[in-house]
Structures are given as structure tokens and as C-alpha cells.
Amino acid sequence: MATATGQAPVSQNSGGNWGNSRFNKYYNRYLNDIPLNTINYNAVSTPDQSVDELAAEVAAYLDPQINTTEKNLRRQMRNNYNDIDANGASKGMSRSTWVTDEKGAIYNAGMDALADAYSNYNSALASGVSERYENYLARRQGIDEQNARNQLEADKYNSQVKTAQEQLAYKRAANAYNWTKPKKSKGGGDNGGNNDLVPWLTSKGKTVLMKPEKRRMSGQSSGL
Amino acid sequence: MEQQTTKTYDWGKGKVNKYYNRNINQMQPNTVEAPVMELQEQSKATIEDQIRGYLNPALQKAITSLKKQKDYSRRYVDVDVPSRGVDPESAWYKNAKRNLDVGETYARSAVSNNYLSNVAKQTSEQYDRYLNRKAQYDLTNASNALNTEEFNAKVKDALEEMIYERSVRRARGKF
Numbered sequence: 001m002a003t004a005t006g007q008a009p010v011s012q013n014s015g016g017n018w019g020n021s022r023f024n025k026y027y028n029r030y031l032n033d034i035p036l037n038t039i040n041y042n043a044v045s046t047p048d049q050s051v052d053e054l055a056a057e058v059a060a061y062l063d064p065q066i067n068t069t070e071k072n073l074r075r076q077m078r079n080n081y082n083d084i085d086a087n088g089a090s091k092g093m094s095r096s097t098w099v100t101d102e103k104g105a106i107y108n109a110g111m112d113a114l115a116d117a118y119s120n121y122n123s124a125l126a127s128g129v130s131e132r133y134e135n136y137l138a139r140r141q142g143i144d145e146q147n148a149r150n151q152l153e154a155d156k157y158n159s160q161v162k163t164a165q166e167q168l169a170y171k172r173a174a175n176a177y178n179w180t181k182p183k184k185s186k187g188g189g190d191n192g193g194n195n196d197l198v199p200w201l202t203s204k205g206k207t208v209l210m211k212p213e214k215r216r217m218s219g220q221s222s223g224l
Numbered sequence: 225m226e227q228q229t230t231k232t233y234d235w236g237k238g239k240v241n242k243y244y245n246r247n248i249n250q251m252q253p254n255t256v257e258a259p260v261m262e263l264q265e266q267s268k269a270t271i272e273d274q275i276r277g278y279l280n281p282a283l284q285k286a287i288t289s290l291k292k293q294k295d296y297s298r299r300y301v302d303v304d305v306p307s308r309g310v311d312p313e314s315a316w317y318k319n320a321k322r323n324l325d326v327g328e329t330y331a332r333s334a335v336s337n338n339y340l341s342n343v344a345k346q347t348s349e350q351y352d353r354y355l356n357r358k359a360q361y362d363l364t365n366a367s368n369a370l371n372t373e374e375f376n377a378k379v380k381d382a383l384e385e386m387i388y389e390r391s392v393r394r395a396r397g398k399f
Contacts, residue, residue, distance in 0.1 A: 017246050018394050055278030070289055074296065081300050095308045100320065107297045108327045114293055115331035118286035119338035125282055126275070126342040134353060141357060145364055148259040152368055155256035156375050162254045163379070167386070174399035 022180075026173035034165050034172075041154040043147050049136045051129060058128035066121045070114065077110040239395035244387055253383045258372035263361045266354050272347045279339060279346075286335045294328040 018024075081103055088099040301320045310316055393399060 017250055018243065018390070018399070020399075023399055051274050051278060059282070066285075074293065077293070077297070081297075099304075100316070103297075103300065104320075104323055104327075107324065108330075110297075111290060111293060111327045111331040112334070114290060115286070115334040118282070118289065118335050122279060122282045122286070122335070122339055122342055126279055126346050129278060130346050130350065133350075137353075137357060141360065144261045144361075148261050148364065148368055151259045152256065152371060155259075159254040159256050159375075159379065163382070170390075170399075174393075177399050 020177075023173055023177045026176040027169055030169035030172045030176075031166065034168055036161060036165050038158040038161055039154050041147075041150040043151070044143050046136075046139055046143055049133070051133055054132045054136070055125065055129045058125055058132065062121055062124055062128070066117060069117045073110055073113050073117065077106060080106045080110075240388075240391045243391035243394045247387045247391065248384065251383060251387060253376070253379045255376040255379055256372055258365070258369040260368075261361050261365055263358055266351070268347060268351050271350050271354070272343060275343050275346045275350070279342060283335065283339045287332055290328055290331050290335070294324050298324055 084099055084102045084106065085094070088094045088096065093099060298321065301317070301324065304310070304320075305312055305317055390399070
């Protein structure tokens with residue numbers, strides 16, 4: 001059956017190792033800021049049904065029929081026996097082989113009828129259970145297939161969302177780094193930059209450098 | 225997540241190589257795993273056991289009922305014996321009882337044969353359906369695995385392309 005976790009796995013992809021702590025700082029900041037809008041899929045299920053359980057259900061509606069049939073056959077046999085005895089007595093043939101033969105015929109007919117009834121019962125039970133079990137397995141198969149499809153689609157979508165998030169974080173970190181890139185001093189190196197400033201798109205469409213704290217106070221979202 | 229094997233590339237540029245090779249083995253692609261549908265394995269023997277398991281009680285019930293019917297009829301025969309002044313050891317009485325037994329045997333045989341026929345038929349049909357279903361499960365799994373591999377291959381290609389582009393930019397001092 002399909003693995004129905006309901007939550008698609010998303011691998012963690014770092015922004016890479018570019019040997020620059022300032023860039024990494026920007027990258028991780030943006031990666032945390034950018035929401036990861038993944039989706040869940042709802043795994044559908046169906047109650048488990050065993051063959052024994054189904055057999056009990058089918059027998060429950062077949063049993064009353066066979067019990068009634070059996071009772072009727074027995075009553076009919078008794079009535080027929082009594083009729084034969086009465087007939088034999090009225091004809092003065094109580095001790096004749098006619099009575100014996102007639103009762104034997106009634107007996108054999110009764111046994112055949114009972115055997116037929118039980119054979120029909122057995123066949124109905126077999127086909128009833130088989131049909132219901134097949135319905136259950138088909139239903140389960142349909143659900144398993146749909147769950148697997150949904151799981152795969154959700155996993156693929158979430159993978160793309162994760163990749164897009166990482167790429168956006170990288171892009172914004174690159175912009176931030178390039179905007180705040182320190183002017184090289186004579187000694188070179190990567191120190192002295194405006195590490196805390198991040199580029200910000202103002203409402204007038206201009207890009208400015210701003211401290212994250214101020215950005216939060218302004219309640220605006222990043223335009224980069 | 226799939227584990228990448230360590231590999232190195234030579235792009236003809238020292239810094240590009242350095243950045244590319246450092247990251248290609250470190251950054252993991254956002255791959256996905258193929259969902260696997262599992263079908264409980266069944267042999268003909270297990271299916272037959274299962275079917276016998278729920279048909280056998282009905283067979284036993286039938287046999288019990290037939291015996292009950294015979295015993296009921298036997299009481300009539302027993303009543304007939306004194307009324308006819310027949311000796312219980314007589315051939316008539318023994319013959320009458322034997323006929324009852326024969327009648328029961330025939331009826332029981334009919335019910336048992338029907339039972340065996342049902343077991344064989346249901347086992348055959350159910351095993352056939354199981355094989356069909358297994359084929360469908362296997363096909364769906366294979367299709368999902370192929371779909372997943374295609375997706376993962378694209379993800380890996382895109383990641384390698386991205387790392388290369390970033391390595392080139394980084395080698396130029398930019399991000």
C-alpha cells in the first residue's frame with residue numbers, strides 16, 4: 001500500500017559554500033525570512049475488511065433462509081410420514097411393504113432436497129463473499145493508486161517550492177552582498193563592510209540600504 | 225534524499241573549478257522518493273485455505289443437518305418395528321436402517337462435492353484476480369518510479385547548472 005505520511009519530505013539544500021561569511025549571513029537570513037509554502041496531501045483510507053468478517057456478514061443474511069428451508073423440509077417430511085401411516089391404516093396396509101417403500105421414497109426425496117438447499121447455500125456464500133472481497137480489494141487499489149499519485153505530486157511540488165525558496169534567498173543574498181560590498185582598503189580583505197544593512201525597495205521604487213530592525217518597524221516587505 | 229557520489233570537474237579555470245567542485249559534492253538536490261504501493265502476497269495455497277476457512281462451517285452444518293434428518297427418520301422406522309411385530313434383528317429392520325444410511329451418504333456426498341467444487345472455483349478465480357491486481361500494482365509502481373527518476377534527473381541537472389553559473393560568477397568576485 002502507498003506510504004501515506006500526509007507530509008511530503010523536503011530535503012535541505014544549503015546555499016553552497018562560497019567561502020564568504022558575509023554572504024552566508026545574508027543567505028541564511030533570507031532563507032529564514034522567505035516562507036516555505038509547502039503543501040500536504042490528504043491520504044484517503046478505507047476500513048480494513050477480512051474475508052472472515054465478510055463471510056460472517058454474508059452468512060448473517062443467508063442463515064435465516066437455510067434455517068427456514070431446513071425447518072420446512074423437516075415438517076414436510078414428518079407430514080408425509082404421517083400421511084403414509086394414515087393412508088396405510090385406512091387401507092389396512094399398515095404392515096405392508098407399501099408403507100416402507102413410500103417412507104423410503106419420502107426420506108430420499110427429503111435428503112436430496114436438504115442437500116440441494118445446503119449446496120445452494122454454500123454456493124451463495126462462496127460467491128457472496130468473493131464478490132464483496134473483490135469489491136473491497138478494488139476499492140483499496142483505487143485508493144492506493146490515487147494516494148500514491150497525490151503523494152508524488154505533492155512531493156514534486158514541495159521540492160520545486162524548496163528549490164525556488166533557496167534560489168530566491170541566494171538571489172537576494174547576492175543582491176544584498178553586492179549592494180553592501182565594502183570598498184577595498186589597501187590591505188584588501190572582506191572586513192569593514194556594512195554587514196547589517198540590507199537593500200530595500202521603497203514605495204517610490206528606489207533601492208536603499210536599511211538596517212533590518214528599521215525595516216521591521218516600517219512594516220514593509222522586501223522588494224528584493 | 226539520494227546521496228551524491230563524489231566527483232570532480234575541470235572547467236579550465238582554477239577558481240571556477242574550486243567553487244564548483246566544493247559545492248557539487250556538498251549541495252544536495254531536492255529530489256523526491258517514489259511512493260511504493262504494496263500488495264499482500266498470496267499463493268494459491270493461502271487463498272484455498274482462506275476459502276476453506278469460511279466454507280467449511282457451512283459444510284459441517286449441512287452434514288449435521290443431514291444426520292439429524294436421518295436420525296429423525298430412523299425414529300419412524302423404530303416405531304414401525306413393534307407396530308408390525310417385526311423382530312429388531314430381522315432383515316427388514318436391518319435393510320430399512322441401511323437404506324437410511326445410504327440415503328444420508330448420497331446426500332452428504334452431494335453436499336461435499338458441491339463444497340469441493342466451490343473451493344476449487346473460488347480459488348482459481350481469486351488467484352487469477354490476485355495476479356491481475358499484482359500486475360496493476362507493479363505497473364503503477366514502475367510508472368511512479370519512472371516519473372520520479374525523470375523529475376530527479378531534472379532537479380540534478382538544474383542544480384549542476386546553477387552551481388556552475390554561481391561558480392563562474394563567484395570566480396569573477398561576484399555572487
